Amino acid sequence: MKDYSKYFNGPSLKEARSRGKEDIKHIENAFEIPPDMVNIGQGQFYHIKTYGCQANERDSETLAGILEMMGYQPTDDIHKANVVLLNTCAVRENAEEKVFGKIGYLKTVKKTNPNIIFGICGCMTQEEVVVNKILAKYPQVDMIFGTHNLHRLPQLLKSAMLEKEMVLEVWSKEGDVIENLPSHRASKTKAWVNIMYGCNKFCTYCIVPYTRGKERSRLKEEILDEVRQLVADGYQEITLLGQNVNSYGLDLDEDYSFANLLEDVAKTGIPRIRFTTSHPWDFTEAMADVIAKYDNIMPYIHLPVQSGNSEVLKTMGRKYTREQYLALFDMLKRKIPGVAITTDIIVGFPNETDEQFEHTLDVVRYCKYDNAFTFIFSARPGTPASRMHDSIDMETKRKRLAKLNKTWNDLALEKNKAYVGRTVTVLVDGLSKKNEKVYSGYTDTQKLVNFKGENIQPGDFVEVKITEAKSFSLDGVAV
Template sequence: MKTKKNIYINTIGCQMNVYDSGRISSLLAAENYTPVSSFENADLVIVNTCAIREKAVQKVHSFLGRMQALKKKKPFLTVVVAGCVAQQQGAALIERFPQVNIVLGTHAIDQLPDLLRRVKADGQPIVEVALTETIHEHPAHSVIPSVDREVTGFVTIMRGCDNYCTYCVVPYVRGREISRKPESIIAEIRAMVQCGVKEITLLGQNVNSYGVKQGLTSFPELLARVNDIEGLERIRFVTSHPKDLSDQLIASFGRLNKLCNHIHLPVQSGANPVLKRMNRKYTREAYLEKIDKLRRVSPAIAISTDFIVGFPGETDADFNDTIDLMKTVKFDSLFAFEYSDRPEAPAARFSDKIPSDVKYQRLQTLLDLQKEITTQNHAALIGQVFPVLIEGESKNQMKKPEAGIIELSGRTSENRIVNFAIPSDSLLDMDDLKGQIMNIRIEKAFLNSLRGIAVENQTEFLKPKRRHSHVA
């Protein structure tokens, strides 16, 4: 009988890392590892890392410093560094942080159980960072324990990137694009739905190019197949590269009833000279044309984006073009960052860097404008009714529960957070409520969320869900 052991996973970075951490947890559940909420109680600590920005790398190094102190107290503790920093820094991590036992590259997740056995047997650190040209088609049930009883889930449909934007390290740490077989993806989603998942987010560095290199089903065709899965309520996807956003995919927002009315379409800059130096392979005009097509198909579609400010060579005029594009599109939300050099990325060698104070000021200007736009967008929603998928208790309910009511939180199809209260009912517990879709009328608008009231009487509308057994 295998000895029971505790595992703590610290996930830093994108949704793909969240998915990979779920895979790791599932793999190690078969090795009798149980997740714990504190690394002090763990026998195995894994930090799943992100190398996209310097701040994320600093978080990794800080965490590993804490592991050095913990390992002095617990010499038999095993420490694993996984993800993009592991892939990028390799053996240098062990040289700098000798408390690390395994450096697990982005293509080596499925080797982890064997690597742990090797470390236990001989005590020698292991670095496994080889990039492969194949993608592991894990069994449909292999990620289920990590999402059991959850309403939303992630499914990776492809790995790697072939775009080579000059600021980005993804092709170097995740490898070239390779897509999973559609049958494997569909089987995994069906298994998750049987465990109660209602909303799936399909993940890839550039989902729009899914299947192209291998001659597989196209991404719009894959979406149509996922849309046919019984019991699934909603479909989302990230991330889309604007140059590969096809008319067929745009049309999917009008054809597929389960596809959420939201798209994340990173633009990075509103200036053509900057886009060219970034190697984004589209122009400002082409981006705006795709926004126009999306809104013709679905007028109320929510559009979010990414911006990098202070890219090398960005002039005041270039930044003003970015501001002008924001005012034109009126994005629902965005992620914005100051440019920072990344090892291996070509832009790190560009000589015309922007001073830190200029980058900071441009970022604040951009964020202030987005606050105004979001405030206006949200205010326009007051009085409207939206179907909201209940994800669980609101933060307010968890902090300050109020007698006689339960405050819930969920998201609209447009990916807006909505909080609302209903009378508590002893016949309905949280497992009954999670995953239900209720029509909510918006009464108040805030910067990061909305507040509303249920249109229906919940005692008539909500019905206890069938309890889902685990699929093995």
């Protein structure tokens, strides 16, 4: 067996699991570019492939900003790139399979361009089993780094250029918040704004608390300064990001909650505010009141239920019952006019019975979600659920997923049909990816609208009359 002891900077699942009470540091000067790396990328190109959630997309914007500070320019052509980074996701097995497929493909790319620097980062690299697999089977990888040390990219890149062996630096435990990092925003009209990092919930199926570390809130002044700058730069919409935004501020020594932050962000005047993701455990009536009070906080909430059965929820470690979730759902519908609610659902959790699955369908029929992200349970190594005996065969799980999808799709179509004939305000993203004669954008309730119009620009607010409804989108004409 290969000796991995020399890779002393690799991840440790045991260390990532621990949650200490040490103070969280907010550091404003941790990022620096070594003098000999300042212009190292002049005339060269970088390519970043991002997998997974919005947090990864925001991290990729930071990585892009760092590379551009060193002189590199972006390219969509991986064969043209001098630096290639895969920013990975570990939430489900199929996401990891896609990454390993891409790593295998890059072996051929490296044969034609042996000087290319090829790096893997993100949540997958926080897993010991993944890193050991890369070390053993994928020598084409030049550097591996994790979610906690993105700001170290210039130093890691320098080491990869100078050293003949793979560069590995993955911090398993992190308690700091690094500010003042550069960024290349993917959009000129919509922006992600991190308000916190990490998660302390430890749902039994989820790897995120291990890959993202403990909950760490940014200071409100840093967040509000960033939002004010986005307003000054002409941004029309922001999304406040956290693994569980409802926990914002719990780690700070002050009486300032997510509801307080939402209100202060609304007062900046940014036209549209969204946030994700919300754990039902921490959603308060104060938050609902603030959302209802301000027109620029969108009436849209992503509220993962995961299962509609209380016993399964308990085994999942979700810390709420079916009844508590439905009470929260009813409160949000009562307090926030016209609110749209979307969800996540896992089918085939270990030993889920037919009756328990039917309870999930009952919840879906009751809530009539505007959208749902549904998955077959995927065991993540190192999580408690991965060690559970599972009596359900894959064919049963697939049938349940198909039944669930048909149920919520039919209900979503029924809801969307209510929009036909109405005129809605759409924030335009640009031309549709599927039809260059059609524009696309989103309503306040996060409904995708494809519509016909003329002389329209990304970032415009356009009144659109809806003419047709589909399960996942609406069609219309600009008024």
